[in-house]
Amino acid sequence: MTQTWLVLGATSSMARAFIRAVAQDGHAVILAGRDLNDMESTATDARAHGAPLAQVHRFDARDPDTFPALIETMTEQDGVLNAAVFVGSMPEQSTIDADPSLIDGTITDSFTGPARVLQMLAPVLEARGSGTIVGVGSVAGDRGRIGNYVYGAAKAGFHTYLSGLRNRLTRTGGHVVTVKPGFVDTAMTWTVEGMFLVAAPQSVARDILRAVTKKKNVIYTPGFWRLIMTIIRLVPEPIFKKLSV
Amino acid sequence: MPSNDFWKTYTYTGWGRALSATGEIARPERQLALTTLPAAPAMGQCRSYGDAALNDGGRIVDMSRLDRVIGFDETSGVLHVEGGAQLGTLARIFAPRGWLPPVMPGTGFATVGGAIAMDVHGKNHHHAGTFGQHVIEITLVQNGEPIAITPGNSLFRATVGGLGQTGVIASAKIQMLAAKGDVMMVTERRIPGWDAFLSQLDASEATYSVGWIDATARGDNLGRGILEEGETGAGLVPAPKPSKSIPMNAPRFALSSPVVRAFNSLYYRRVPMAGRTVVKPIQEFFFPLDRLHNWNRLYGKRGFHQFQCVVPSDQSPALRDMLAAIAVSGLASPLAVLKRMGPGTGGMMSFPMEGYTLAVDFPARTEAAPLIHRLEEMTLAAKGRIYLAKDALSHADHIQAMYPERAAWAEEAAKADPDGSLQTDLIKRLNLRRLK
Ligand SMILES: Cc1cc2nc3c(=O)[nH]c(=O)nc-3n(C[C@H](O)[C@H](O)[C@H](O)COP(=O)(O)OP(=O)(O)OC[C@H]3O[C@@H](n4cnc5c(N)ncnc54)[C@H](O)[C@@H]3O)c2cc1C
Ligand SMILES: NC(=O)c1ccc[n+]([C@@H]2O[C@H](COP(=O)([O-])OP(=O)(O)OC[C@H]3O[C@@H](n4cnc5c(N)ncnc54)[C@H](OP(=O)(O)O)[C@@H]3O)[C@@H](O)[C@H]2O)c1
Numbered sequence: 001m002t003q004t005w006l007v008l009g010a011t012s013s014m015a016r017a018f019i020r021a022v023a024q025d026g027h028a029v030i031l032a033g034r035d036l037n038d039m040e041s042t043a044t045d046a047r048a049h050g051a052p053l054a055q056v057h058r059f060d061a062r063d064p065d066t067f068p069a070l071i072e073t074m075t076e077q078d079g080v081l082n083a084a085v086f087v088g089s090m091p092e093q094s095t096i097d098a099d100p101s102l103i104d105g106t107i108t109d110s111f112t113g114p115a116r117v118l119q120m121l122a123p124v125l126e127a128r129g130s131g132t133i134v135g136v137g138s139v140a141g142d143r144g145r146i147g148n149y150v151y152g153a154a155k156a157g158f159h160t161y162l163s164g165l166r167n168r169l170t171r172t173g174g175h176v177v178t179v180k181p182g183f184v185d186t187a188m189t190w191t192v193e194g195m196f197l198v199a200a201p202q203s204v205a206r207d208i209l210r211a212v213t214k215k216k217n218v219i220y221t222p223g224f225w226r227l228i229m230t231i232i233r234l235v236p237e238p239i240f241k242k243l244s245v
Numbered sequence: 246m247p248s249n250d251f252w253k254t255y256t257y258t259g260w261g262r263a264l265s266a267t268g269e270i271a272r273p274e275r276q277l278a279l280t281t282l283p284a285a286p287a288m289g290q291c292r293s294y295g296d297a298a299l300n301d302g303g304r305i306v307d308m309s310r311l312d313r314v315i316g317f318d319e320t321s322g323v324l325h326v327e328g329g330a331q332l333g334t335l336a337r338i339f340a341p342r343g344w345l346p347p348v349m350p351g352t353g354f355a356t357v358g359g360a361i362a363m364d365v366h367g368k369n370h371h372h373a374g375t376f377g378q379h380v381i382e383i384t385l386v387q388n389g390e391p392i393a394i395t396p397g398n399s400l401f402r403a404t405v406g407g408l409g410q411t412g413v414i415a416s417a418k419i420q421m422l423a424a425k426g427d428v429m430m431v432t433e434r435r436i437p438g439w440d441a442f443l444s445q446l447d448a449s450e451a452t453y454s455v456g457w458i459d460a461t462a463r464g465d466n467l468g469r470g471i472l473e474e475g476e477t478g479a480g481l482v483p484a485p486k487p488s489k490s491i492p493m494n495a496p497r498f499a500l501s502s503p504v505v506r507a508f509n510s511l512y513y514r515r516v517p518m519a520g521r522t523v524v525k526p527i528q529e530f531f532f533p534l535d536r537l538h539n540w541n542r543l544y545g546k547r548g549f550h551q552f553q554c555v556v557p558s559d560q561s562p563a564l565r566d567m568l569a570a571i572a573v574s575g576l577a578s579p580l581a582v583l584k585r586m587g588p589g590t591g592g593m594m595s596f597p598m599e600g601y602t603l604a605v606d607f608p609a610r611t612e613a614a615p616l617i618h619r620l621e622e623m624t625l626a627a628k629g630r631i632y633l634a635k636d637a638l639s640h641a642d643h644i645q646a647m648y649p650e651r652a653a654w655a656e657e658a659a660k661a662d663p664d665g666s667l668q669t670d671l672i673k674r675l676n677l678r679r680l681k
Contacts, residue, residue: 013274013310038275041327045313048338187274191253 002052002079004028006070006121008059008114009086011035013186014136016042017205018084023051025209028077032059032070033087053077061087061113062105071120083121084134084208085114090151090188103150110154115161122165126172132212133169133176135162139220142180142229146244166217177211178218179204182225197222251282252304261294262541262548263609264637266301266670274310276327279415280389282306284666287413289329289359292352294551295637296670297363297408303668306413308358314338315416322421323381328358328414333532340427340527345477347379347422351582353532358414363634364406364595366586366602368453368475368531374589375597377405379420385412387661403657406592408633410658410667410678426479429453429530434520435513439468439565443601446585452476453530455584459509460568460577460605461502468568470583471516475530485526490538494546500608502575509579544608549578550637552617553604555586555597556629563627564603567620571605574616580606593650593657594677596632604635614638633671641675655680 005022009015010031019029023046031039031046036056043054057073059066074081089109096102118133125131140148141155159178166176183189183198199222207221220226232245251271258265270288273279285304298305308329316325322344326335332346333353339345350365359365364377373379383394383404392412394401404411432451436442442456451474458470498504534540541549556563564583571577581604588599607613617638624631630647631639645651655678658667665678672678 011275035275035277038277041276041313041315044315044317048314048317050338190272191250 002028002077004030004053004074004077004079004081006030006032006074006081006083007086008032008061008083008117009088010042010056011038012086012188014181014184014201014204015084015086017201018086018208019046020049021202021205021209023047023049023054026050026052028053030055030057030070030073030077032057034058034060059117061109064113064116067117067120070117071124074121075124080130081121081125081128082132082134082212083118084136085118086136087114088136088138088151088155088188090148093146093148093150096150106150107154107157110151111158111161115158118165122169125169125174129173131169131174133162133165133174134179134208134212135176136179136181137162139180139182139225139229143232143240175212175215177208177216179208179211180218180220180225180229182220182222182228197224251278257288257291257299257305258548259295259297259299259637260292260541261550261609261637262544263550264296264299264548264670266296266299266305268300268302269304270307271304272307272310276311276391276415279306279311279386279413280391282389284388284662286409286667286669287328287358287362289356289362290331290354292355292359293363293634295633295635296674297634297636298359299670300668301670308356308413311415312356316418322423324419324421325416326357326419327416328356330357331355332357332360333528333535336527336531339421340424340477343424343426344421345424345527346376347420348373348376349531351532351534353528353535357417357419358409361405361414361417362407362409364591364597365634366597368455368584370589370597371454371585371587372452373422374587375406375591375595377591377595378589379422380405380417380591381420382418383414384416385661386415387412391415399657400661402592403594403654403661404592406590406595407654407658408594408672408677409669410672411661412667424477426477427527428478428480428482429475429525429527430478430522431473431475431525431530432520432522433516434472435469435516435518436472437469438466439568442468442470442472442583443561445472446583446601449474449585455582457512458568458581458583458603459513460571460581461506461509463569463572467572468565469513470581471513473530477527478524480524482524482526485528486536488536488538491540491542493542495543497545499543499545500578505577505579512579544578544606547609549606549608550613550617551580551604551606551635552620553602553632553635554620554624554629555600555602555632556624556627557598557600560627560629561601563623563629564601567603567623570616570619570623574612576607576610576613576616578606578608580604593654594633594648596630596634598630600629602632604632633675636671639675644675644677645679651677652679652681
């Protein structure tokens with residue numbers, strides 16, 4: 001059966017690697033984001049890689065007026081409907097410290113904006129009795145740390161949201177995969193210092209697709225981050241609060 | 246976004262790993278970001294062996310993320326593609342639909358930008374000419390301004406083979422080549438020695454041809470090797486084998502002279518005396534080494550050099566003399582390639598000329614530099630040329646003498662880049678932008 005992927009945040013290089021991979025599998029893609037010119041290039045590329053259909057739509061997580069058109073377009077597609085969320089923003093913690101009003105936008109980009117779209121899409125998936133949602137969170141959402149706890153809080157909220165949505169969609173044959181990447185080699189991290197074991201976007205995309213096929217619930221990518229985060233979560237708070245990891 | 250957010254300090258090497266650079270690097274993920282960067286030379290996949298894509302102490306723009314197909318016309322085969330797209334990827338996605346990149350170098354990792362800037366040649370040079378000859382439009386970014394250029398004007402001829410000195414190639418339109426399908430019919434024949442090799446190369450009518458030479462063979466065996474001829478075809482072949490990776494630097498003995506001699510001898514005998522015809526996936530014929538990721542680590546920490554020259558047809562004895570000098574040096578590696586070249590070139594600084602080209606790898610041991618310098622002098626005496634995509638050691642005056650249109654090219658480059666921001670280590674080492 002034909003499959004269509006709605007990709008929120010289609011300009012991210014992680015999203016681009018994912019789009020290529022699903023295009024190669026012969027799936028249709030609906031690209032959603034702010035930079036229409038850039039997404040047009042990605043859409044043409046997706047068609048060249050095998051996508052039977054690739055469309056571009058304006059989507060701004062901070063502008064809910066852009067949401068309904070996405071749902072409408074998805075509803076028009078035949079077959080199985082899927083969605084993958086790559087949207088997120090990570091202002092430096094020190095920038096947020098200087099201007100706390102940035103918190104709202106950070107939470108909107110990484111959590112509430114995409115969550116609203118998914119919330120509108122959920123009934124459509126339920127009606128079809130199928131479909132997978134991929135939500136890209138972050139290891140940063142597993143525990144609040146001095147270096148990026150606003151971004152981390154947004155991701156933690158998104159994780160919890162995805163877990164609830166999974167609980168809901170399972171009942172009608174749908175599925176939700178929560179993806180927690182470690183460090184990935186993208187624009188977001190290009191100039192960030194202290195990165196290690198940085199993964200290529202292509203390998204993250206591969207991990208995501210494998211998780212979709214195998215109906216995994218929560219994955220870490222690369223996989224060793226599960227171990228690292230287990231250890232980090234196990235550190236007792238009295239000690240953790242003094243660390244700067 | 247302020248441009249500061251784009252740069253970070255990084256150490257990187259040419260493919261031979263003998264030369265390296267440390268400097269600021271930016272990696273734009275979209276065209277808009279490319280146009281906001283201050284002028285700096287571009288880097289593709291750094292498959293040039295020496296310092297062509299290095300800028301020590303300066304800035305470099307990594308094009309690897311601008312790699313999308315942005316237009317394709319199924320009827321004419323005209324492909325519009327971003328500068329960082331890799332030729333191997335293009336071959337993989339378009340061959341099943343009957344189109345191939347018109348010219349493919351020996352590695353599929355080479356990008357469209359790198360293929361234009363070096364005006365690369367492939368196994369079909371004697372028929373198809375260079376990559377640049379199939380480019381019908383280039384979008385260059387000069388100081389943040391995109392401009393489209395087409396064949397016929399001098400900026401175009403200065404850009405093709407122009408070592409990135411006229412601006413960053415953001416995208417290009419390429420006339421793809423109609424192909425019968427995505428498999429290759431390959432005929433392999435043992436060639437016992439030098440004279441036979443040249444006559445077989447001359448006699449070959451195949452669309453694609455390439456010679457592998459046993460650069461350790463001496464005496465009567467000098468110049469022996471295997472001639473491979475290929476045609477595209479349709480059909481079923483086993484899927485390409487998954488790639489492997491060399492995880493770390495190899496120890497020194499891995500490519501020592503006895504090991505290489507033994508390997509070459511086996512490799513030569515691999516093909517039966519009577520020859521054979523095999524069917525291969527396209528990438529195994531065009532990019533035999535790509536399956537082994539990071540194979541450049543086989544040469545150990547010190548890295549290696551490739552020497553590649555071309556000499557005019559009537560100077561072939563000079564090549565045989567080079568091969569003899571290489572064979573007695575004990576420095577040769579298994580990688581030695583002999584090809585016939587046609588007259589086709591696309592730009593003022595293009596490497597090819599009608600004749601024969603020889604490419605040999607040498608581990609970067611102390612003895613390698615004097616040998617390579619000797620080969621360089623022999624090339625000059627034979628009115629030949631050294632390929633700048635491979636060069637790490639040549640003398641400025643030799644190279645300048647080998648490229649007759651260099652001064653005219655330098656003038657075009659000066660117009661395009663008046664303050665010399667696009668100069669790379671290769672350009673500075675060989676003083677290629679010197680006016681007059
Ligand atoms: C195994 C192997 C086999 C090879 N076989 C062949 C062969 O058969 N024939 C042949 O001709 N070559 C061959 N080469 C050489 C290779 O094709 C060239 O060095 C090619 O330029 C590499 O492409 P790249 O994208 O890695 O460019 P780089 O090496 O990164 O850069 C090469 C030059 O192009 C410039 N450049 C790169 N991208 C851009 C851009 N977007 N805009 C402007 N300038 C740019 C750089 O500044 C530099 O001057 C081979 C190399 C290897 C490793
Ligand atoms: N890189 C890492 O190490 C890492 C680690 C863990 C998790 N992640 C997560 O992975 C996802 C992809 O990030 P990335 O690394 O590829 O970085 P990125 O390139 O910065 O991607 C972020 C994406 O979010 C989009 N976006 C931000 N705010 C938006 C808004 N208001 N409306 C619409 N789109 C908006 C961006 O679109 P524009 O192009 O329009 O800005 C971009 O497509 C993010 O959720 C990120 O948090 C990344």
